[in-house]
Amino acid sequence: MFKKEIRLKYKELRDSLSENQIEELSLAIANAVLLLPIWEKTYFHIFLPIEEQKEVNTEYILHLLSGKDKEICVSKSDFETRKMKHYLLTDNTKIKKNSYNIPEPADGPDASGEVPSSKMEVVFIPLLAYDNLGNRVGYGKGFYDQFLAECNSNTIKIGLSFFEPEELISDVTTSDVQLNYCVTPNSTIKF
Numbered sequence: 001m002f003k004k005e006i007r008l009k010y011k012e013l014r015d016s017l018s019e020n021q022i023e024e025l026s027l028a029i030a031n032a033v034l035l036l037p038i039w040e041k042t043y044f045h046i047f048l049p050i051e052e053q054k055e056v057n058t059e060y061i062l063h064l065l066s067g068k069d070k071e072i073c074v075s076k077s078d079f080e081t082r083k084m085k086h087y088l089l090t091d092n093t094k095i096k097k098n099s100y101n102i103p104e105p106a107d108g109p110d111a112s113g114e115v116p117s118s119k120m121e122v123v124f125i126p127l128l129a130y131d132n133l134g135n136r137v138g139y140g141k142g143f144y145d146q147f148l149a150e151c152n153s154n155t156i157k158i159g160l161s162f163f164e165p166e167e168l169i170s171d172v173t174t175s176d177v178q179l180n181y182c183v184t185p186n187s188t189i190k191f
Contacts, residue, residue: 014054025056036188047124126160
């Protein structure tokens with residue numbers, strides 16, 4: 001299947017989920033994340049969900065990270081350069097939705113709180129779909145592929161999905177970065 005078809009299919013599948021289903025499935029995903037061999041790491045990057053896109057609610061994983069005293073990083077997207085800047089999430093971080101409804105640190109985060117991509121040890125990645133080889137399909141803007149390319153080769157890349165994998169994404173490119181794991185409500189797949 002091609003990315004364009006996959007995007008349509010999984011947007012429709014997500015649209016069919018109720019708020020209660022999203023919460024239950026997101027909690028099941030967080031419980032599965034607890035079992036991953038990642039907890040000796042320090043720097044974790046997590047996405048804040050776009051509610052309007054019915055993304056996995058990462059609040060449960062945020063609570064796990066916070067409870068384990070991890071350094072939690074969130075991003076701010078620059079749609080002109082298609083780059084993301086990462087900031088430590090603290091009690092003082094104000095979160096505001098941008099024009100694409102992406103929750104991110106409000107304007108003017110403390111520059112000293114900026115964290116380079118190379119410091120990320122674990123990255124939780126939003127996606128629409130993925131395949132049996134660990135290739136993912138996002139929204140097609142390339143933000144995460146660019147960010148993941150800047151990370152170290154040993155950074156653990158974890159997709160979060162409500163659904164099981166597609167057999168194969170036909171139009172994978174060399175700039176697409178593969179996942180190490182994908183966590184769903186029912187299974188954790190290691191690639």
